[in-house]
Amino acid sequence: MRLGVLDIGSNTVHLLVADVRPGGRPLATTSQRTVLRLMRYVGADGAISEDGVRALERAVDEARRTAAEERVDELLATATSAVREAANGADVIARIEAALGQPLQVLGGETEARYTFLAVRRWFGWAAGQILLFDIGGGSLEVAAGADELPEVAASVPLGAGRMTIAYLPDDPPGEAAVERLRDHAKATLAPAASTFRALARPDHVVGSSKAIRSLAKLVGYPVPGWSGIERMLLPRASLSSWIPRLARIPASARQELPGITADRTFQIVAAAVVLHEAMKAMDVDELEVSPWALREGVLLRYIESLSWSTPSA
Numbered sequence: 497m498r499l500g501v502l503d504i505g506s507n508t509v510h511l512l513v514a515d516v517r518p519g520g521r522p523l524a525t526t527s528q529r530t531v532l533r534l535m536r537y538v539g540a541d542g543a544i545s546e547d548g549v550r551a552l553e554r555a556v557d558e559a560r561r562t563a564a565e566e567r568v569d570e571l572l573a574t575a576t577s578a579v580r581e582a583a584n585g586a587d588v589i590a591r592i593e594a595a596l597g598q599p600l601q602v603l604g605g606e607t608e609a610r611y612t613f614l615a616v617r618r619w620f621g622w623a624a625g626q627i628l629l630f631d632i633g634g635g636s637l638e639v640a641a642g643a644d645e646l647p648e649v650a651a652s653v654p655l656g657a658g659r660m661t662i663a664y665l666p667d668d669p670p671g672e673a674a675v676e677r678l679r680d681h682a683k684a685t686l687a688p689a690a691s692t693f694r695a696l697a698r699p700d701h702v703v704g705s706s707k708a709i710r711s712l713a714k715l716v717g718y719p720v721p722g723w724s725g726i727e728r729m730l731l732p733r734a735s736l737s738s739w740i741p742r743l744a745r746i747p748a749s750a751r752q753e754l755p756g757i758t759a760d761r762t763f764q765i766v767a768a769a770v771v772l773h774e775a776m777k778a779m780d781v782d783e784l785e786v787s788p789w790a791l792r793e794g795v796l797l798r799y800i801e802s803l804s805w806s807t808p809s810a
Contacts, residue, residue, distance in 0.1 A: 498525070499799065500568040501792040502559050504592065504600075506534050506578035506634025506658050507707075507760065509555035512792045513566045516800050522793065528562050530555035531760040534578040535634055535658035542583035549588055556595040572795055574601045576608055577635030577656060605652020609638035611794030613647045616703050618797055619789040625700035628693065630775055631790060632708045632768050634658030637775060639689060641696050648696060651689045655682055655775075657708050657768035665767050668748050675744045675770060682774040690778035702781045704731060705790040707761065708768035712736060713786045714756025729786040733776045740769050 499522075503510045513526035532555060537548025544552075556573075563571050573596055579588055580602050593600050603611070612631050620627065629647070631638040635656035642648035664670075664678035704713070709731070716739045717731040743751065748762040757765055776784065 497569045498567060499796060500563045500566070500571040501795050502556070502563070502571060502573040502596075503792050503795075504552070504556065504573070504575040504579060506576065506636075506656055507764070508532060509552070509559060510792065511559040511562055512796070513563065513568055514796060516796070522796050522800070526562065526566050528559060529760075530558065533634070533658060533760075533763070535656075535662055538578070538582065538662075542581070544578070544582045544584060544588055549591055552588065553591060553595045556592055560596055570799075571596075571598065572601070572799055573598065574603050574791075574795055576603055576633060576791075577605065577652075577654075578658075580604070581635065605636055605638065606650045608633075608636075608791060609640040609650035609652055610647060611798060612638060612705055612791045613640040613642070613650065613794070614645055614797055615789040615791070615794035616705055616787045617645050618793075619787050620701060620703070626697050628699035628702045628779065628781070630702075630704045630709065630772065630784065631706045632657055632704075632771060633706060634764065637771055639693060639775070639779075641693055641699065643697070649692060651692070653685060653689055655685055655771045657764035657771065660767035660771060661764050668763070669746055670744050670766055672741060672744055675740065675766065678767060678770050679774060682771050683778065686775055686778045690775075693779050702776075702784040703787045704772070704784045705787040708765065709772060709784075710786055710788075711756045711758065711761050711765060712769055712772065715739065715754055717786070730783055731786065732783045733773060733781060736769060736773050736776075740766070740773060743769055 501512045509530045511528040514522040514524045537545045626643045629640045633656050637653045637655040640647035640650040713729040713731040716735040717729050719727045743766045751757045751762040752759045
């Protein structure tokens with residue numbers, strides 16, 4: 497069957513369409529992204545503005561029409577922190593559901609971390625052992641760890657790249673003083689979660705799974721051969737640290753000229769780099785590996801598991 501996952505996040509509205517079958521890996525056929533940077537539309541009262549809601553409705557309607565054109569059998573629509581935490585979230589959800597013509601699943605932060613961890617586990621396999629996962633979105637940072645498909649510990653920390661850009665790095669370029677203020681805030685905010693995760697077994701693999709982390713890996717990391725011939729990207733903390741002052745001095749308009757930094761990430765990439773560096777430092781991580789699978793694939797995989805596949809006749 498053909499499934500669609502619509503991920504309404506803090507930065508983008510992203511539709512992933514994939515063909516699935518019993519025992520097989522999901523095969524992606526279509527990926528459509530609308531960049532919203534929804535945090536721009538959140539006012540001082542915590543509500544998403546009317547312009548922001550209308551932009552959401554347009555993006556969702558476009559995704560719905562694409563899913564119909566792609567003959568999707570089932571569309572799984574989810575929303576994460578920006579919608580979840582908005583002061584007018586109930587009204588926004590109702591309007592999104594009206595545009596979709598179906599219910600919307602609003603994911604809690606820990607649920608988001610668990611779905612993403614499932615995707616990473618499936619990508620790396622059981623032989624990867626204990627995994628520590630970082631995923632940076634626009635509104636929050638998800639962290640999860642464990643040796644099974646369900647993490648032993650999962651946490652959501654309000655350190656998303658969009659949220660931190662608005663709160664701590666509003667100027668362009670932000671400058672080193674603003675970066676230091678964000679660094680101090682991230683360190684203090686991470687401390688309780690870091691204490692919990694450091695008490696777990698030492699990870700065999702540390703993994704980053706978000707678009708922001710993939711972008712940073714292309715900028716500061718390096719490729720190595722994978723066991724199946726697929727190239728893997730590694731991101732060293734030391735290299736990330738050396739790039740942060742440079743990123744903070746470069747205007748957003750010039751950052752997209754850098755390797756891996758796409759136009760939709762230019763404003764948020766400095767905050768993402770600072771938050772990721774502080775998370776790696778807090779949990780004593782020197783290097784992480786990038787996963788191509790993340791939340792959307794996790795939602796897809798969990799739904800596939802719930803299906804009652806027919807048993808082949810003898």
